[in-house]
Amino acid sequence: MQILxxxxxxxxxxxxxxxxxxxxxxxxxxxQCAADWINQTAGNPISVTNLQNNGFIALKSNRPNYMRxxxxxxxxxxxxxTVRLEVVDKDKNTEGEFFTRITLGFLEDQLKLRVxxxxxxxxxxxxxxxPADLRQPGVITKLIRSDRINLRIKKQRQDxxxxxxxxxxxVDTLIDALQGNERLPxxxxxxxxxxxxxxxxxxANKLVGLVRVVTVDYSALNQITRELPxxxxxxxxxxxxxxxxxxxxxxxxTNKVNGDDSDWLRAQLMNKLAPVSVLSRGVDQTYRRARxxxxxxxxxxxxARSDAVAATGDLSAQVNMLKEQIQTLQSDxxxxxxxxxxxxxxxxxxxxxxxxxxxxxxxxxxxxxxxNAKHIEHDETAQKVDPWASLPLMESGSKxxxxxxxxxxxxxxxxxxxxxxxxLTSWKKSRYPRPGEMQEALVKLxxxxxxxxxxxxxxxxxxxxxxxxxxDLKVALQDDxxxxxRTLWKFIHEGRPYNRTPHIxxxxxxxxxxxxxxHFALDSTHARIIVDHVGVxxx
Numbered sequence: 001m002q003i004l005x006x007x008x009x010x011x012x013x014x015x016x017x018x019x020x021x022x023x024x025x026x027x028x029x030x031x032q033c034a035a036d037w038i039n040q041t042a043g044n045p046i047s048v049t050n051l052q053n054n055g056f057i058a059l060k061s062n063r064p065n066y067m068r069x070x071x072x073x074x075x076x077x078x079x080x081x082t083v084r085l086e087v088v089d090k091d092k093n094t095e096g097e098f099f100t101r102i103t104l105g106f107l108e109d110q111l112k113l114r115v116x117x118x119x120x121x122x123x124x125x126x127x128x129x130x131p132a133d134l135r136q137p138g139v140i141t142k143l144i145r146s147d148r149i150n151l152r153i154k155k156q157r158q159d160x161x162x163x164x165x166x167x168x169x170x171v172d173t174l175i176d177a178l179q180g181n182e183r184l185p186x187x188x189x190x191x192x193x194x195x196x197x198x199x200x201x202x203x204a205n206k207l208v209g210l211v212r213v214v215t216v217d218y219s220a221l222n223q224i225t226r227e228l229p230x231x232x233x234x235x236x237x238x239x240x241x242x243x244x245x246x247x248x249x250x251x252x253x254t255n256k257v258n259g260d261d262s263d264w265l266r267a268q269l270m271n272k273l274a275p276v277s278v279l280s281r282g283v284d285q286t287y288r289r290a291r292x293x294x295x296x297x298x299x300x301x302x303x304a305r306s307d308a309v310a311a312t313g314d315l316s317a318q319v320n321m322l323k324e325q326i327q328t329l330q331s332d333x334x335x336x337x338x339x340x341x342x343x344x345x346x347x348x349x350x351x352x353x354x355x356x357x358x359x360x361x362x363x364x365x366x367x368x369x370x371x372n373a374k375h376i377e378h379d380e381t382a383q384k385v386d387p388w389a390s391l392p393l394m395e396s397g398s399k400x401x402x403x404x405x406x407x408x409x410x411x412x413x414x415x416x417x418x419x420x421x422x423x424l425t426s427w428k429k430s431r432y433p434r435p436g437e438m439q440e441a442l443v444k445l446x447x448x449x450x451x452x453x454x455x456x457x458x459x460x461x462x463x464x465x466x467x468x469x470x471x472d473l474k475v476a477l478q479d480d481x482x483x484x485x486r487t488l489w490k491f492i493h494e495g496r497p498y499n500r501t502p503h504i505x506x507x508x509x510x511x512x513x514x515x516x517x518x519h520f521a522l523d524s525t526h527a528r529i530i531v532d533h534v535g536v537x538x539x
């Protein structure tokens with residue numbers, strides 16, 4: 001078996017218990033996330049109750065010629081509860097197997113979660129295996145989106161988001177973090193284009209527990225270049241800084257970072273980080289401890305029954321009891337052999353990785369970046385500047401000017417509004433003659449996005465009325481012509497389909513070239529508005 005990937009998290013309830021007792025809510029919530037992930041391909045849904053007893057289920061495979069199954073093993077109870085879930089994808093042609101394992105259990109009074117991936121070789125003959133196309137298991141996405149639990153590595157929350165670094169104080173904090181060794185590897189991206197931000201977003205969301213992603217502007221880049229030149233990315237580029245700052249950094253092609261494939265950077269990082277995660281995370285300590293406790297309990301129980309039978313003097317009963325003890329021990333031997341095999345496989349792979357990466361021969365202590373560790377004192381007498389009053393100005397047909405504005409609006413709204421590459425292209429192609437009116441509408445929509453996703457209860461059925469009354473925006477949520485033509489309303493962003501039928505009417509009752517439109521999708525899952533078209537009317 002080849003271990004390919006491993007991440008470990010602490011799991012906490014969002015609302016901490018005042019009595020400091022171990023949270024049952026956190027355990028059940030995490031288990032529910034695992035059940036929801038399994039149920040995506042299950043014919044008969046399973047529940048949290050099912051997962052707390054040993055079980056097996058056949059799943060629907062999304063790959064041809066593959067068979068997918070899930071099995072789980074529940075050990076202990078109370079603070080000793082541990083559940084190990086294993087999903088196996090088996091190639092019917094080669095007999096090769098791909099494993100995704102999830103272990104949830106308590107270790108030293110802390111709820112622990114481990115997610116790992118591995119594969120078996122379909123043959124004993126000496127043939128090179130193609131590199132695995134590794135992708136973060138979907139259960140992690142379920143977990144980080146839960147509003148009831150937090151995932152942490154030590155004290156730092158893992159939320160699947162990148163961190164924006166802009167001010168001199170923020171850069172100072174980043175530099176302090178870079179020089180410490182108790183952190184995750186850090187990917188620094190000089191994000192000056194929409195595609196670069198898409199790449200940052202993808203890497204942060206799909207490499208949770210492996211890397212922390214930060215984006216910097218030109219000023220922050222210059223400060224990093226002056227103080228830690230070996231850690232600074234190239235202009236408009238990206239650089240990976242390992243947990244050990246003395247290890248050689250990894251630079252990524254600027255053209256690729258700013259290219260159309262937002263998944264390219266994630267794939268490159270996964271190929272580099274996954275093997276090191278195996279080296280760092282070692283064996284599954286939570287499951288090993290649970291199995292050891294179960295084995296000890298079974299042996300003690302068997303010895304007690306054996307002593308009771310021996311006291312009766314019944315030789316036949318003693319023979320049967322000894323046979324039962326042998327069966328118990330044989331079962332334990334098989335389990336421990338499996339655990340030992342896994343540990344040996346990880347040890348062999350760790351040794352190979354150490355030989356390939358001399359700078360990381362010692363185990364890398366993977367912890368998170370503490371960008372908020374410093375308390376920045378602000379000068380109360382300093383003049384406050386309204387960031388909305390000094391925005392970049394759009395120009396008709398200028399993709400560069402539009403990109404400057406789009407990036408600034410994304411930053412000001414903490415990405416409650418984002419713009420796709422098609423939004424840029426549509427602005428350039430349309431050469432809309434009234435850029436001031438278009439910018440005014442975009443600013444209002446951005447401010448609306450902040451308020452829309454501030455956590456307050458609102459009825460989406462009256463969104464158009466709310467936008468008009470609060471922000472003076474004329475909005476149409478439906479359009480008969482667009483609704484009849486899939487190519488007009490459907491678009492793909494970050495691998496998911498969205499509907500861009502909703503639109504802002506910037507100007508109406510004018511020549512077609514002056515009929516301005518902003519088409520967007522509402523993404524409540526990620527609390528954001530996705531703008532996919534900025535320009536003239538689509539038809």
